[in-house]
Amino acid sequence: MAEQRDYFEEVYEVVRLIPKGRVTTYGSIARYLSLRAGARMVGWAMNGCRNRPDVPAHRVVNSVGLLSGKHFFGGPTIMQQLLEDEGVRIEKDRVVDFKTLLWDPSLELAI
DNA sequence: TCACTGACGGCTG
DNA sequence: ACAGCCGCCAGTG
Numbered sequence: 001m002a003e004q005r006d007y008f009e010e011v012y013e014v015v016r017l018i019p020k021g022r023v024t025t026y027g028s029i030a031r032y033l034s035l036r037a038g039a040r041m042v043g044w045a046m047n048g049c050r051n052r053p054d055v056p057a058h059r060v061v062n063s064v065g066l067l068s069g070k071h072f073f074g075g076p077t078i079m080q081q082l083l084e085d086e087g088v089r090i091e092k093d094r095v096v097d098f099k100t101l102l103w104d105p106s107l108e109l110a111i
Numbered sequence: 112t113c114a115c116t117g118a119c120g121g122c123t124g
Numbered sequence: 125a126c127a128g129c130c131g132c133c134a135g136t137g
Contacts, residue, residue, distance in 0.1 A: 035133095036132075036133095038131080038133075039132085040131095040132060040133065040134085041132080041133055041134075044134065044135090
């Protein structure tokens with residue numbers, strides 16, 4: 001179907017705005033877009049972004065900085081390598097200094 | 112139609 | 125700090 005969920009596109013747009021070397025969370029995106037569906041649907045939206053190379057899904061982690069979606073990158077270390085290549089340190093599938101690197105659209109974009 | 116699952120998050124003990 | 129439970133929406137058996 002040509003008609004994707006509108007919030008899918010909105011999610012992709014926000015994800016594309018994430019600066020290199022920064023990360024954000026599913027919940028932050030959901031809150032920024034006022035998705036009452038919650039973070040789960042953001043994750044579901046990311047599932048559809050696998051066909052979209054321009055969407056840096058690796059910069060999206062869960063609320064504790066855990067690379068919960070690493071297994072969906074074709075390998076258990078792909079997501080980690082992508083992040084480390086941008087200067088984000090990963091330790092035990094978790095973003096180091098996650099709270100500092102967190103890029104919350106609700107704050108940074110200041111809607 | 113019901114039940115279970117999932118790239119999550121918040122609340123409670 | 126940690127573990128468990130519930131709610132949220134969509135897809136699948």
